[in-house]
Amino acid sequence: MPGLGLGLSLKRSRWVFGSSYDTDAAAFFSAASITNSTQKTAVNQLVLDLKSNSLWSKMLALYPFVGGTATTHKWNLKDPRDLDAAFRLTFSGGWTHTSTGALPNGTNGYANTFLSPLSNLSTNSESFGFYGGTSVAAGSAKQPIGCTDTSTYDIIAPREVGDSALCILQANSAAFTVSNASTLGFIFGTRNGAASSIASIRGTKTTNGVSSTSRHNYPFFVGARNQAGTAAQYSPIEHRFSFIGNGLTSGDCDSLYTLIQAYETTLGRNV
Amino acid sequence: MPLIYPITESQANQLKGQEFAPDSFFNPTQDGSGKWFISPEEWEPADKVQWPFLVGIVPVEYVEPVSIDPQ
Secondary structure (H helix, E strand, O other), X not given: XXXXXXXXXXXXXXXXXXXXXXXXXXXXXXXXXXXXXHHHHHHHHHHHHHHHOOOHHHEEEEEOOOOOOHHHHOOOOOOOOOOHHHOOXXXXXXXXXXXXXXXXXXXXXXXEOOOOHHHHOEOOEEEEEEEEOOOOOOOOOOOOEEEEOOOOEEEEEEEEOOOEEEEEEEEOOOOEEEEOOOOOEXXXXXXXXXXXXXXXXXXXXXXXXXXXXXXXXXXXXXOOEEEOOEEEOOOOOOEEEEEEEOOOOHHHHHHHHHHHHHHHHHHOOOO | OOEEEEOOHHHHHHHOOOEEEOXXXXXXXXXXXXXXXXXXXXXXXXXXXXXXXXXXOOOEEOOOOOOOOOO
């Protein structure tokens, strides 16, 4: 299994063919009309893995991007109701939806999650990220997920000019930069304390002591950042998985990377 | 640079928030030259009977807005 070289014990409850699906997975399949057996196996195992590693309860929004259309991609695995309050995505502008994921056009495509740091998260407890399926040059990647009131930021800019990733969680202009020369794979950040953040780039973690400031009430956008109510920094990176949740421990980061990589591998779209 | 379909501000106001395909909504935006536009991904499936002013638009090159800051 990928990732076990980290020396950690990822807990996995293996689903047995012929047994019924996890209840939460089944609810998602019903809402999103997912019928493909490979996709159902992958999503079901994802749910089982999140639960056995105590990550499911830390998540507020999980976007598996299966089914290949806007109608199937909009659903939140954690709460598959067709409501803003369930953090169901609303796609605006130019997107291309395929079996590999949801690809924004980088000029006007974004999706509203309706999940805001102030209304739905807690001070010093936040995590969010994406599994990128498009290789984009430095400076063109922009911000595939994030929000800001232009004073406090919750953003990831995965590949700025000079090949560095910018990761800011409930903080102001004090940026947390990490060397990064690729927009592919699972990239996420978490804040788990007043002066404690972690950036995870394809399984490699970097910690930082940037202090938090405050929370604002603009919801996260996917495909761009929500800049005080207007989409900006439109990104051309395909989303194969995206999430928003509460703060994660260092061990959580390792587990999450491994099980998401396994998820994408089952679907045949790992990078 | 990508291509975009230029429209007027009045047309942008008519399209904003309207559905052009299942679970997909117009997002008329201004590019870096101040031109209002929609993307090919919106223009192609859009109902040209419902939105007749979309017929015959010649796409032009997108001008990227200048970023004030990366964060």
